[in-house]
Each structure stands twice: as structure tokens, then as C-alpha cells.
Amino acid sequence: MHGHRISCCTWGAGTIKGMKVTVLGxxxxxxxxxxxCNCPVCTSDDPRNKHLRPSILVTTDGGENIxxxxxxxxxxxxxxxxxxxxxxxxxxxxxxDHIYGLDDIRVFNMRSGKDMPLYVEPNVEADIRRIYEYxxxxxxxxxxxxxVTFHPAAPEQPIEMFGVTILPMRVxxxxxxxxxxxxxxxxAYVTDVSRIPEETWPHLFDLDLLILDATRREPHETHxxxxxxxxxxxxxxxxxxLLTHLSHDYDYASMSQELPAGVELACxxxxxxxxx
Numbered sequence: 001m002h003g004h005r006i007s008c009c010t011w012g013a014g015t016i017k018g019m020k021v022t023v024l025g026x027x028x029x030x031x032x033x034x035x036x037c038n039c040p041v042c043t044s045d046d047p048r049n050k051h052l053r054p055s056i057l058v059t060t061d062g063g064e065n066i067x068x069x070x071x072x073x074x075x076x077x078x079x080x081x082x083x084x085x086x087x088x089x090x091x092x093x094x095x096x097d098h099i100y101g102l103d104d105i106r107v108f109n110m111r112s113g114k115d116m117p118l119y120v121e122p123n124v125e126a127d128i129r130r131i132y133e134y135x136x137x138x139x140x141x142x143x144x145x146x147x148v149t150f151h152p153a154a155p156e157q158p159i160e161m162f163g164v165t166i167l168p169m170r171v172x173x174x175x176x177x178x179x180x181x182x183x184x185x186x187x188a189y190v191t192d193v194s195r196i197p198e199e200t201w202p203h204l205f206d207l208d209l210l211i212l213d214a215t216r217r218e219p220h221e222t223h224x225x226x227x228x229x230x231x232x233x234x235x236x237x238x239x240x241x242l243l244t245h246l247s248h249d250y251d252y253a254s255m256s257q258e259l260p261a262g263v264e265l266a267c268x269x270x271x272x273x274x275x276x
Contacts, residue, residue, distance in 0.1 A: 018275035019164065019183060020059040021209065024077035026244045026266035027051025028215055029097040031073075034248055041248040048252035048267045052077055053097040054191050054245050056211065057086075058183055064162040066090065068181060068189060074101030081269060088117045088161060090153060090168075092192060093178035094127035102132060102146060109147045116146065119153040119168075121179065153179060156199070169200045174222030184276040187211075191245050194222050196232065207238040208274050211266060214243035217250075233263055242266040 025031075032051040033042035041049050053071035060066070064087040071077070078086075086108050092098055105116050120128065128148075129136055135146050153159065155170035167182040172195040180190040180200070186208040190196070193213045196204070204210065214229035223245060224232065233241045243259075244266040252265055259265070 018061060018273060019187070021183075021187060021211075021272045021274060022057040022059070022081055022083075023211070023242070023244070023266050023268060023270040023272075024055040024057055024081060025052035025071055025073060026242075026246055026268055026270075027053055028245055028247045029053065029095065030247070032246065032248045037248060039248055041251050044251065046252055048265070049248075049250075050268065051246050052268055055098075056189055057081065057083060058164075058187075060162045060164055062162055064088075066161065066164075066166075066183075068092065069098040070101040070105065071097050072100040075104040077268070078104075085111070086116070088119065090119045090159075090166070090179075090181055091121075091124050091128075092180070093121075093173060093176065094124045094131075095192070098192075099124075099128060099131065102128065102148075105148075106144045106146045110144065114147075115149040117151050118148050119151045119159060121153055121177075125150050155179065167203060169203055171196050171200060176222075184274075186276055187274050192222075193224055194220070201235075204236045204238075207236065208240065209272055210236060210238040210241045211244050212241060213245045215245050216247045230260070230263065233260075238262070240264075240272075242270070242272075 031053055052073040055069045055071050058066040065085055067086050067089045069092055108116060153168045155168050159166040164184055169180040169182060171178055171180045171190060171193040173192045174194055178192055182188040182203050188204055188207055189211045191213045212229050213224045214226050215223035217226045219225050229243055241263045246265060250265055255265055
């Protein structure tokens with residue numbers, strides 16, 4: 001992690017088209033280590049206990065890169081993972097730990113000569129337009145700023161992109177409606193969730209990989225905690241589950257001894273290959 005590839009697993013024959021999932025960040029809004037914290041996890045030398053803010057990158061069989069969220073450390077994450085192109089961005093919601101790296105996409109505009117497509121719900125578009133107001137007004141020449149085009153992301157409305165069908169799914173982050181995403185038929189990314197509504201459950205079965213929020217050990221008002229996340233995994237039964245949005249509650253080495261088979265803590269820079 002942060003210079004070291006952690007894990008790579010492949011399902012199925014290599015001749016079947018698939019995708020690569022890179023965990024760019026697996027931490028909470030505070031990140032780990034937490035500023036000023038002297039707990040054993042925050043002061044650990046184990047790189048698996050270092051978690052930047054949450055994001056993933058999905059690379060298609062054709063080499064296109066689809067980014068989910070733009071956290072504050074996005075530039076650091078993309079450099080660490082040697083990412084040279086981003087072709088589209090999907091947003092789960094507009095909290096700071098998910099959107100505050102957006103300015104750094106301008107290098108991809110310069111490289112491609114194209115606007116970056118952002119897939120968003122209407123409230124997320126409104127927040128981006130408010131927070132990044134300078135992007136959408138005429139300013140002085142020079143310096144550069146992101147060039148973006150908004151596209152709708154709505155629950156149960158599939159998005160066809162680069163040969164991949166992406167299904168936005170409704171989940172609840174406390175009282176806030178946010179999006180989870182299913183890529184193809186075998187992978188789902190469900191972060192910042194405290195409740196999965198009835199209509200979303202059918203889309204989560206028969207997965208090879210589930211990346212799921214499990215912020216801390218104790219119950220939380222707006223996130224799944226460990227026991228709740230494990231209960232979801234027991235019901236869904238994915239082949240592999242990675243727990244993400246992790247706080248400093250979790251020491252990787254000791255927690256790995258407690259988790260059931262097929263369930264792991266996510267680590268930054270994990271790479272998983274999935275065959276659809």
C-alpha cells in the first residue's frame with residue numbers, strides 16, 4: 001500500500017472479458033491515521049493500517065478508467081497507482097470526503113482535450129456547482145480549471161459505458177439518499193450506507209466481489225458497523241467481500257484473524273480482477 005500492491009485475485013478463464021478494480025482509498029472521512037491520534041492503529045508501522053479517503057477505480061477490458069468519487073487525496077491516489085487516464089467519474093454523494101479532489105481532474109482535460117463526464121444525481125450536481133462555482137463562470141485566462149459535463153445517474157437506470165453496464169442503486173446514508181453501483185453482473189460497490197432498501201437487495205446476489213461499508217465496531221447512525229456489515233455479507237453471500245470506509249477501530253493483522261472466510265478489510269492499492 002502507498003507503493004506496495006497488496007492483493008490480486010482473478011476468477012474465471014482469462015479469455016472472458018472482465019474488469020480490474022483498484023481500491024484507491026478505504027478510509028473514513030477522517031482517514032487513518034487520524035490527525036493527532038496516538039492510538040495503536042494510527043501509530044502502527046503496518047502499511048495496511050493506512051487508509052486514505054474512499055474511492056475506487058474500475059478499469060474496463062478495453063483499458064478505460066471509471067473513477068468512483070473524487071476524495072481530497074485523489075491526486076495522491078492516482079499517482080500511487082500510476083493512473084494516467086480517467087474517462088468518466090461516478091458520484092455516490094457530495095460529502096467532502098467524496099468530492100473535494102475534483103479540481104485535479106483538469107490534467108485529464110488537458111491530456112484528452114475533452115470534458116470529463118460526471119454521472120450524478122440532481123442534488124449532487126447542485127452541490128458541485130455551488131462548491132466549485134469558479135468552474136462554471138468565466139474567469140481570467142490561465143491556470144486551468146476542470147472542464148466537466150453532467151450526466152444523470154438514477155437508481156435502477158442502467159448506464160452503458162465502455163462496454164460495461166453500470167447499475168446505480170439506491171442506499172441510505174442515515175437520512176441521506178445516496179448511490180451504490182453495480183458493475184456488470186459480478187461486482188458491487190456499496191459505501192456510506194446504513195440501510196439497504198428492499199428494491200436494492202435483488203441486485204446484490206451472485207456477486208464475485210462486494211465492497212461494503214463497515215466504518216467501525218460500534219453502531220453508527222449513518223454507516224454500517226462491523227456486525228451489521230457481516231450480517232449483510234451473510235445474506236448476500238458474495239464470493240469475496242472487502243470492508244471499506246474504515247476507521248482506526250481496525251488493526252489489519254488482528255482483525256484478519258477475527259473475520260469469517262471470504263471477508264477481508266480493504267487496503268489502499270488493492271487490485272482485484274473480475275471476470276464477467
